[in-house]
Amino acid sequence: MGCVIAMAGKGGTGKTTIASLIIRRIKEKKLGSVLAVDADPNNNLGEVLGLKPGRNIGAILDDISANPATVPSGMPKERFIEYQVQSAVQEEDGFDILSMGKPEGPGCYCYVNNVLRAVMSKLIKDYDYIVIDNEAGLEHLSRRTSRFADMLIVVSDASSIGLKSAQRINELAEQLKLEIKKRFLLVNRFNENIKKGKIGETGLEYLGCLPPDHLIEELSLKGSSVFDLDNDAPILTALNSLGEKIWKRNQ
Ligand SMILES: Nc1ncnc2c1ncn2[C@@H]1O[C@H](COP(=O)(O)OP(=O)(O)OP(=O)(O)O)[C@@H](O)[C@H]1O
Numbered sequence: 001m002g003c004v005i006a007m008a009g010k011g012g013t014g015k016t017t018i019a020s021l022i023i024r025r026i027k028e029k030k031l032g033s034v035l036a037v038d039a040d041p042n043n044n045l046g047e048v049l050g051l052k053p054g055r056n057i058g059a060i061l062d063d064i065s066a067n068p069a070t071v072p073s074g075m076p077k078e079r080f081i082e083y084q085v086q087s088a089v090q091e092e093d094g095f096d097i098l099s100m101g102k103p104e105g106p107g108c109y110c111y112v113n114n115v116l117r118a119v120m121s122k123l124i125k126d127y128d129y130i131v132i133d134n135e136a137g138l139e140h141l142s143r144r145t146s147r148f149a150d151m152l153i154v155v156s157d158a159s160s161i162g163l164k165s166a167q168r169i170n171e172l173a174e175q176l177k178l179e180i181k182k183r184f185l186l187v188n189r190f191n192e193n194i195k196k197g198k199i200g201e202t203g204l205e206y207l208g209c210l211p212p213d214h215l216i217e218e219l220s221l222k223g224s225s226v227f228d229l230d231n232d233a234p235i236l237t238a239l240n241s242l243g244e245k246i247w248k249r250n251q
């Protein structure tokens with residue numbers, strides 16, 4: 001069974017950036033096979049990883065609903081969809097990626113989630129790590145895309161509003177009884193270790209902090225891939241020192 005690492009946190013906190021850096025590190029350290037899952041319908045993860053957009057679940061569902069005759073006779077539609085989605089997993093250099101996307105048709109957003117969940121529960125066995133970049137907010141928790149995570153990494157800034165929102169994510173994960181083994185708080189763009197009281201309030205286990213890094217800002221201004229980031233960039237150095245807790249398996 002692969003180790004599932006799922007990102008959460010409010011908008012713009014750094015989920016996609018950190019997910020992509022974790023993928024880079026797992027690849028460089030040759031820790032095992034990785035499936036990157038872009039579960040944000042805006043499809044940012046692939047771009048940050050330097051990839052051209054490929055087929056995504058939303059597009060597959062649109063194609064099938066526009067051309068229902070493509071479903072082979074005698075095959076249940078669900079099985080055909082799963083097969084199509086599994087073959088849309090892109091093989092890249094050192095990792096694979098699956099993107100959720102969004103369907104054009106109204107009202108089928110939940111369906112994309114259901115398909116993603118079903119396919120992921122099958123793919124989990126084929127990889128050592130599955131890194132899921134989620135969209136901002138709480139929906140991915142209630143839609144249970146992150147249900148079977150080994151760890152949920154809640155990214156926040158150090159502000160009290162930010163930490164309150166991390167707390168809400170933790171409470172919802174608790175209420176929904178999601179089968180998440182560890183729920184971590186990762187404070188991004190912050191240099192100091194945060195005061196114990198504030199961490200305690202979130203109810204999350206404190207993973208650490210990552211500094212503001214102008215190299216990452218430059219990279220995103222240029223639209224370059226995280227693989228172009230200097231190996232000694234402050235954010236990567238900091239991530240390395242937290243890394244054991246993230247990518248050490250079966251803890
Ligand atoms: N430690 C950091 N130092 C400097 N810039 C950062 C840092 N972390 C993230 N950024 C920048 O902040 C912006 C938002 O980051 P990112 O897209 O990773 O956030 P997100 O949580 O995925 O956002 P969304 O909720 O929209 O998906 C990006 O331009 C990114 O390059």
Ligand SMILES: [Mg+2]
Binds near residue numbers: 015016040044135
């Ligand atoms: Mg994002």
